Amino acid sequence: ENEEKKTETDTNRCKGEHQSSIEKSDYEILYRKPPSKIRLEWDSRPTKIYVIKKWHDDTATKSLAELSKWLMDERSITVYADKDALKDLPQLSNIEELEDASHHIDLILCLGGDGTVLHACSLFEENVPPIVAFNFGSMGFLTPFEFKRYKEDLNSVLEGQCYAKIRLRLECSVVDESGNTTQTHQVFNEVVLDRGSSPYLSSLNCYCDDRMITNVQADGVIVATATGSTAYSLSAGGSLIHPQLPAMLFTPICPHSLSFRPVVMPASVTLKIEVPSDSSASAFVSFDGRHRTELSKGMSVSIKVSNWPVPTVVRTMEIGDWFHSLAVHLNWNQRVQQKSK
Amino acid sequence: ENEEKKTETDTNRCKGEHQSSIEKSDYEILYRKPPSKIRLEWDSRPTKIYVIKKWHDDTATKSLAELSKWLMDERSITVYADKDALKDLPQLSNIEELEDASHHIDLILCLGGDGTVLHACSLFEENVPPIVAFNFGSMGFLTPFEFKRYKEDLNSVLEGQCYAKIRLRLECSVVDESGNTTQTHQVFNEVVLDRGSSPYLSSLNCYCDDRMITNVQADGVIVATATGSTAYSLSAGGSLIHPQLPAMLFTPICPHSLSFRPVVMPASVTLKIEVPSDSSASAFVSFDGRHRTELSKGMSVSIKVSNWPVPTVVRTMEIGDWFHSLAVHLNWNQRVQQKSK
Amino acid sequence: ENEEKKTETDTNRCKGEHQSSIEKSDYEILYRKPPSKIRLEWDSRPTKIYVIKKWHDDTATKSLAELSKWLMDERSITVYADKDALKDLPQLSNIEELEDASHHIDLILCLGGDGTVLHACSLFEENVPPIVAFNFGSMGFLTPFEFKRYKEDLNSVLEGQCYAKIRLRLECSVVDESGNTTQTHQVFNEVVLDRGSSPYLSSLNCYCDDRMITNVQADGVIVATATGSTAYSLSAGGSLIHPQLPAMLFTPICPHSLSFRPVVMPASVTLKIEVPSDSSASAFVSFDGRHRTELSKGMSVSIKVSNWPVPTVVRTMEIGDWFHSLAVHLNWNQRVQQKSK
């Protein structure tokens, strides 16, 4: 019975005369329902929190000290920080150093800008604890919380009275000429293939689910998550993608072919980008700006949606909020109105 | 019990320490599963087929005559066509005129380009029968079948041995100053608001799920389906969107604010675009290029995913096919390689 | 002798072995010399000044009253204004109404934004008096003077102690099917051909010096001056052009062909844009947003540099100033720096 149900889900019927509409199915989930809300639910009280702050920012440092003290003294939490942060907080000798980003952390608190959240994610190659991000920077796509309300907001979070948005990551594997995977990384914003110092445009073969699509002549190629659509992909001409859309963006960088526009793909595909074996130059790949690696001829990068997304705690689940935040962050209403066309 | 299940779907749990991963849920459907396949399944043999052809194209006319004859003589199908097509086919007196695009049509056959498919859809405001489109034009995003194989392919379709892709439509309602809906249309490609003959940029207030997002100063605004992403939205700078993605595109046309980039939204939202009551000019709206209507101050257009999508019969379900067809149709590999940067 | 010199200018020699460099000629003027400075030089004291102000702006109105009084009382100038401005200045009964923008005006003073300067120019189809523009708006590409220093700055201007920049206008003629010119307008920013309310893309034939170049399928076409490069052309994707460059910009609006990029042409060419006689729709033309006219099939617009440029009085002649003002007006340094690519 279960088997049959599955089959029906996969191959819904679309009938002729007697059909009143497409039958309810994934159609409802995909198209009609708002992207799912995830309620943060604790099986037991969270006890271990990792705190991370913006570098070289006195306000963030001071706030982190205050916050950590409150967590330890008032909420009996064990607070972890990385070595560099600990150096800035000599007065708090009972903060633990985070030596190993393993499964024992219950929650991450970020005090900084979007870059701080990006850095926090990068420490967790697999399961990422929920992230509460306080805005201490100027870009706030990922940092919805204000520090002045931290007690109120964290009390809600610790009691499971809050929601999280799931943000996709991409799992990117470097594959060598013999087909062996040599590296795997999770990216939160984007994976970039570029030509590095080569005077030649990079020539990259693109595959989608093992089907050869096209050869791209360009400075490079970006494959971004929806989260990353507000970052480098945007500068390269990509559209802005709502983070709840199950999508990957394929954005060429300064392509030689002027009609090669950014392409938004379903998150279910596997992309492969390969340096052709007859290429005149190698290419380079980097993952959220890190782990830069040269790809010699015949090497490729395989990209698919990761098993390990990032739950970010949010103040509100409304889709329009993100759209509105674009208008604010990108100064859409800033340029002065002119009279005539 | 049902209630509880629903709650869990809506608010999945995202747990701390003991959590091994985001729990299986819509996550799987949204992100990991390929967009659903729909098998064409007939409760009874299809008996009524509507045929439509490109205007002023002799090859299409001749082919339509051959095809109709075969359907009637060999397959005992009742064939319908519109008045104009009938004039071109005087020899086939037993084709019926399609007077009313009601529920009795089982299947649509298109002989033309993408425009012919667009026209066919426009005749069915509600339930659209499955469409089999033969390519007699040069753009073939929507026309996968070749006429020379028509007997083989149609036999498969009539026996239910084929798959369809569901393509979204948008339901667009014109709302007057008093909040009354005065028109409703289904669009397959896009709804466009523009300034018409006004010398002033249009000033449009944009709402997402009733939240005011921003005021757009521009020549106009396009809200497109993924299907429409290869049409007008592309010329206005929008990205290309895979038709299986549950998305709407919001593309400003020549916006005054240079940072106002196209935005891809989940298909679950309702957008509203309004001519402000203090606007210096009215705006115009058109639906797939038709039903052009002036919007005076205070009027708006409300846009959401339609209950009446379009099932298009496909030769293959592979996602990469669409991506590859972009490369072909847009001549990505056409411009000649240059030596140096 | 004169004749010979002219010939040499036209056909400079470019010699082989014995040539030390391209011989001095127009080459120097065109490429090596900064764009010419024009000193404002009065044969006799200026006595008639036309003042113009932004609509519905109390500060501009009050300032205009103060300025006009000073000009009349202290500098014995006859001040002219248009009818609407006079209504706002009932206390100044001795301001004359400008009935006819003929040759008798010595100087124009603008109190407003760039739109006010645009409007002032539009009143003078032929010779435009020098314009001194005070910034009362937010865009200041054309309005370099601050009102608080008006006495000091105007004393300099009236004594001929200042420089002007020459800004080109384009002379645009509407030509009917029989080849007769039916209208001629001077544009300061741009001439726009668009499709108006037509659901079809406009199809326009483009000629350069009577040579057919291409057919453009687009929402329309902008031909802009360098001055106009910061206005509508910019929203349509055109580059920014320094106003001293002897150039015209041809910018397609949302062209169907994705490789159709804006083109910058020498100011010496004559462009003609024609609605083909087999076009499925007419087009519309407007001149700096005014005089909107329908172009039926076979009609065209002819565009060349005008004999009647606009001298705008400037505070400084440095080319870098314009470039810097772009950075300020377009908020180039506004968006926040992000950490990684």
Added chain:
Amino acid sequence: ENEEKKTETDTNRCKGEHQSSIEKSDYEILYRKPPSKIRLEWDSRPTKIYVIKKWHDDTATKSLAELSKWLMDERSITVYADKDALKDLPQLSNIEELEDASHHIDLILCLGGDGTVLHACSLFEENVPPIVAFNFGSMGFLTPFEFKRYKEDLNSVLEGQCYAKIRLRLECSVVDESGNTTQTHQVFNEVVLDRGSSPYLSSLNCYCDDRMITNVQADGVIVATATGSTAYSLSAGGSLIHPQLPAMLFTPICPHSLSFRPVVMPASVTLKIEVPSDSSASAFVSFDGRHRTELSKGMSVSIKVSNWPVPTVVRTMEIGDWFHSLAVHLNWNQRVQQKSK
């Protein structure tokens, strides 16, 4: 007297009431006259010709052999080629090897694509002999001649019966932290500053005639000639610039600020692009894709129009030809017309 004339040229008068128009001056040369024609005029018969061909192209090699034989046997010309070309032409033992691109070459013949012309120019840091370019590649912006007519065309050239277009080069100097110039190169297409392998956006200070304009956060910056506007700058979003326009293009590559659009400057300016002394990374510079050099903090590149332009022999002087060739090379009429907007 001469002095006074010069002054008047620099500071033309712009008078009020009595002025009938801007006085004739550079205005005529800049705006009204077509870009100058240069007639190729030989003081003595050209005797030394340098031939260059596309690499690894058998047709070009065979044609070069035929052409060289004709030049030597029929026209008594001494033919020079570079070492690599000589290896491909063992049968022509009397071709000289070009060891030193000094002043003795009268004419250059190119058999290849635009890249071959680019390479030929790069061999002549100062005076460039006139170039006749035969099209053996696919891009022909710089290669107007067809080989099958070579005898007829070269006879005209050798007799001085032809015209040349002057194409600007830019003189680019690398300046170190102490203000010393360490390298100088002539570029025909563009000079590019980029971030190389740095994960950070390059941060570059831009100066125009020693005035600080803005800091650019981007992948890099292109400063191109009009000739180079059809190359890399085009992929980065720059407009197409007619080669006779006295202009430089400043095109940012994927700028962080979305409003930072390409800027066209008069050829008379000097641009300086500097790696700030507090930059977090160095940058790289390359000149027509060559001489790649790292720029550490405090270093800069100074860019101005070169004293050593490139005379390219043309078949026609019409400005429209270039515009038309854009339409052909960029496939403006290739994408298929769609029915509705």
